[in-house]
Amino acid sequence: MDFGPYLMLATLEGAVLAAVLALMASGLSLVFGVMRVVNVAHGEFYMLGAVLAWWVTSMVGGGPAVAFVAALIVVPVIVGALAAAADMTVLKRLEYDPERTIVATIGLLYILQQVTLMTYGADARPVVPPFNTRLALPWLEWSDGGLHMFWPWGLSTTTYKLFVIVAGIVILSAVWAMMRHSRIGLLMRATQLDSEMAQAFGIPVERVYALVFGIGAGLAALAGVLIVPIQQAHYLMGGDALLLSFIVVIIGGLGSLAGTIVAALLIGLSDGIISVFFSPTLAKIIATLLVAFVLVFRPQGLFGTRDR
């Protein structure tokens, strides 16, 4: 196979990672943007999404498609409700103090992780994708004085991977539309800009915070549900995901949805491409180096604004 088809394959793999990463990191970024809370437990909400997806699909009958759709709807709601409860019982009591909430979410991380280990166990378990047809991908070649399409051997993707990419785009568009055009989005943005004044105009800031924390965790859980047919659910899977989300959010600028999506694309695609052509380790090295450069030369991130 030539370079071209390889690049296309690597880009597709990278786009799957980018979609999942964008979902997860936008949740982290939303929580920080509105609440100024660095949620260290965010990776565990992703892990819970994957583990609960396994649990729901193994309980619901009616074939993999029905079970998967059930998981896609039920799991983010469960995880979101759990996160909102954690916000009201823990973070609210700490008055959202930046340092203490970091320590509290570290505690939450271990609680979620160990409870999963004690109940779900240490095994990695797969979820059957709702559909998974192999799609051969065409490539164009210049021969006999014209362009011809052909199907190189081994160049293929699956319908499920394409679905993950599309689902990522749809969900993020919905989040964006909610923030920009809905009343609850307006209340969230007002709270983000000046929580004291939001309160002085009757916005129940604490309820907005619980909702935002729930939505942020729900986005991570959605990413977990989407990835589990590709990657298997394991109780330690949150760690790497959290690290990558932080990388994305630092590069994009904490609190900026647009920056998060651009950075997720950047990291996802470069990870896919560099992993295919060189090695996954080099991909991680470059991502980490990029974070270092961003922190030195543009600490607010590519799209972030300086602290108000």
Add this chain to the structure above:
Amino acid sequence: MLELRNIDVAYGRAQILRNLSFAVKPGEIVCLLGRNGAGKTTTMKAIMGQLPLLDGQITLDDVVLNTLPAHEVPRQGIGYIPQGRRLFSELTVAQNLEIGMLTRKSPPEVLERVLTLFPRLRERMHQRAETLSGGEQQMLATARALCLRPRVLLLDEPTEGLQPSMVEAIRQVVVQMRAEGVAVLLVEQKVDAVLSVADRVVFIENGANLKTLDAEELRADPQVLRRALGV
């Protein structure tokens, strides 16, 4: 009537207000006068429920405000125009006003009336608040508070850094609100600005009220003011 009865307020360990009492009746402008750090802004925040009372009580007619959650206080009909305007900077003029409208679910006529008072804002409805001039921002902060149909209006240094024509525009709105029976509590540094509108003046020092005087007396004898402020 908005009434503060013997309130004590502290920021952490530093007690700011001590045994402070005064009242603002409907259709009356009361001005809070005192040096920097005397506790004027703290008084405003305490009324809004953003600082807990150590002691005392704040009531609006029969409702005790200081036991309500902070977001319920404005829903009783208290419009707050804070020092430094504190607009939702990245939101548009229309969105800033919408937040005021949502506070007490005001009917659409209210917005229409507010925009008649501030026609400049109508031209800039879809501009971000942070792109407005200082005077326009003050208009927006005032308009936002009027959108909740206030029974009580709290203004914290509304004329700070404004050109004279803007000061006059704000003054006229305040006087009109008084005519409509709104209770107005005004914090102001400029003594002449105070004397031209206030009905009563509350002097505050070290978080306690020294005395309350009718503005009539002050207008008749400005020396009283100097003595009260100790300048």
